Amino acid sequence: MPTTRFEQPVLSLFRIVSGLLFACHGAATLFDVLGGPHGQAPSTGQWPGWRAAVIQLIGGSLVLVGLATRPAALLCSGSMAYAYFVQHQPDGLFPLENGGEQAALFCWAFLLIAALGPGRWSLTDLPALTAQLTQRTRRKEVSDRSHT
Numbered sequence: 001m002p003t004t005r006f007e008q009p010v011l012s013l014f015r016i017v018s019g020l021l022f023a024c025h026g027a028a029t030l031f032d033v034l035g036g037p038h039g040q041a042p043s044t045g046q047w048p049g050w051r052a053a054v055i056q057l058i059g060g061s062l063v064l065v066g067l068a069t070r071p072a073a074l075l076c077s078g079s080m081a082y083a084y085f086v087q088h089q090p091d092g093l094f095p096l097e098n099g100g101e102q103a104a105l106f107c108w109a110f111l112l113i114a115a116l117g118p119g120r121w122s123l124t125d126l127p128a129l130t131a132q133l134t135q136r137t138r139r140k141e142v143s144d145r146s147h148t
Helices: 007-031 049-065 069-091 101-116 126-147
Strands: none
Touching: 007 049, 007 069, 007 101, 049 069, 069 101
C-alpha cells in the first residue's frame, strides 16, 4: 500500500487530538477542572469511575506525546469498550439510544491508533527525527562547500 505525503502527519495529529481530549476528560473528573466531571465526582480509588479517570489522564497523556503509544492506546480503547458495554449498552442497542457515542468513538479511535502506531511526530520517533535532521544538515554543509 503506497503511503501519501500527508499520511504520517495526519495520523500524528489524530493521535495528538484524541490523546488531548481523553486526558482532559480524565483531568476534569479527577481535579474538577475544565467544567468538572460529568455527573458525581468519584471518590479516590472508586471502581470504575476514579480508576477510569486515571486511565484517561495517564493513557491520554501517553498517547498525546507518543510515548508507549500502542499499549496506552490499547488500554484506553479497552476502558472505553468496558464503559460502553457496562454503562451504556444496557440502556439500548445503539449509541444514539444509550448515550454511548463518546465511549464508542474513543474506543474505535484508540484501537486505530494502537493498530497504526503513533505516526511520525512522537516522542518515540524523536531520536530518528533528530538523526534525520542532523543528516540533512550535514549533507547541506557538504553541498555548500562543494559549490564554493
